[in-house]
Amino acid sequence: MKNKILIFIGIVLVASAAVYFYAYKGHRDIASESADFKMSVSGLSKEFSENDSLANSKYADKTVEIYGKVSNLDASSHTIIVDEKLSVVFLDSILPKINANDSIKVKGRFVGYDDLLEEFKVDQATLSN
Template sequence: MKKKLLIIIVILILASIGLYFYAYKGHRDIATENAAFDLTVSGLSKEFSENDSLANSKYADKTIQIYGKVTDVDFPSHSIIIDEKLSVVFTDSVLPKINLQDAITIKGRFVGYDDLLEEFKIDQATKAE
């Protein structure tokens, strides 16, 4: 009886440790990751118009490098709009160095396509050099 109780306690402890490390794993550092894809906003838009479910599974939660022209800058939220279709939220404060109509290349995590606003979303972005 004591042997069974000891085995159950050991299993519970190991399961608890595994669950802890699963729940509190480290965050990704998108800035240091290599981009899985390098494309333009129009190329991304074309892929989604051809087959949105395939394109979404291809790019979702991946680090991508994308370039286009800045069409809007929002200083309080640290975000920009590229080619009127891509909403980008930056991790750092690079916005004072970005102007409207600048050609820009950014790297970030592709979040997905927002059907309601009809725009793509990227977060954790940094300005690529």
């Protein structure tokens, strides 16, 4: 009986450790990753217009590098709009570095396409050279 209790406690401890390490694994560092895809906003838009479900599965949660022209800036939320179709949320403040109508290249995690607002979403972004 005592052996069964010890085995049960051992199994519970191993299972608890597995759940803990699965739930609290390290976060991705998008800034240090190399981009899986490099494209313009218009190229991305074209792929989604041809087959949105295929394009969404291709780009979802991938590191992308996208270039275009800044349409709008929102300093309070660290967000810019590129080519009026791509919403980019930066990790840090970007105001001193970016102005409206600048041509830029950003790298970040592709979140998806918002059908309601008809815009693409990228977060954890940084400026690329």
